[in-house]
Amino acid sequence: MRKAEKRILAPLTTAIEGAEAGILDRLWEVVEDRRRSGDTMTSHSARLIARGTAKVAQKLGEEAVECVIEAAIGNRKATVLESADLLYHLVVVWVDAGIRPQEVWGELARRQGISGIAEKASRPQGILRAAGTRKLP
Numbered sequence: 276m277r278k279a280e281k282r283i284l285a286p287l288t289t290a291i292e293g294a295e296a297g298i299l300d301r302l303w304e305v306v307e308d309r310r311r312s313g314d315t316m317t318s319h320s321a322r323l324i325a326r327g328t329a330k331v332a333q334k335l336g337e338e339a340v341e342c343v344i345e346a347a348i349g350n351r352k353a354t355v356l357e358s359a360d361l362l363y364h365l366v367v368v369w370v371d372a373g374i375r376p377q378e379v380w381g382e383l384a385r386r387q388g389i390s391g392i393a394e395k396a397s398r399p400q401g402i403l404r405a406a407g408t409r410k411l412p
């Protein structure tokens with residue numbers, strides 16, 4: 276790795292040390308705290324939630340699109356930054372909807388060991404056919 280690359284990646288490397296998935300649980304607690312406080316003067320989360328569910332969901336969509344764009348053009352560093360924005364806004368969606376992270380972790384755990392291909396094949400096909408969808412394979 277060249278010296279200049281090392282300098283650019285240094286803040287990310289520092290952030291990685293001591294960081295793990297539990298950070299989402301802690302982030303949820305902070306955002307839930309902000310929701311309860313309703314302090315729109317000092318908290319971005321409280322301000323966003325005060326704008327209503329549709330706005331909260333819209334922001335998640337915007338961040339998802341930004342992440343998709345960076346990933347599609349292969350901009351690795353920007354994809355990391357946009358991923359963090361996306362996860363933060365997903366946590367705001369959960370808080371707004373009254374969903375605890377444990378519910379999502381539970382669903383992920385339930386799916387562990389089940390192949391996505393096998394799961395899709397086991398879905399009832401009638402509903403999709405009745406809806407007349409033309410999804411790409």
Ligand SMILES: N=c1c2ncn([C@@H]3O[C@H](COP(=O)(O)OP(=O)(O)OP(=O)(O)O)[C@@H](O)[C@H]3O)c2ncn1[C@@H]1O[C@H](COP(=O)(O)O)[C@@H](O)[C@H]1O
Pocket residue numbers: 302305306309317318319320321323334359360363
């Ligand atoms: N991880 C984040 C985080 N990521 C992004 N953002 C903010 O999200 C906002 C996104 O900006 P945008 O311009 O896209 O959105 P917007 O300001 O709603 O503007 P519009 O789309 O409405 O025009 C910026 O203000 C970012 O700073 C975040 N704000 C907070 N957090 C975390 O949430 C914690 C609580 O933050 P507060 O609620 O502000 O106390 C913080 O300690 C952080 O850990």
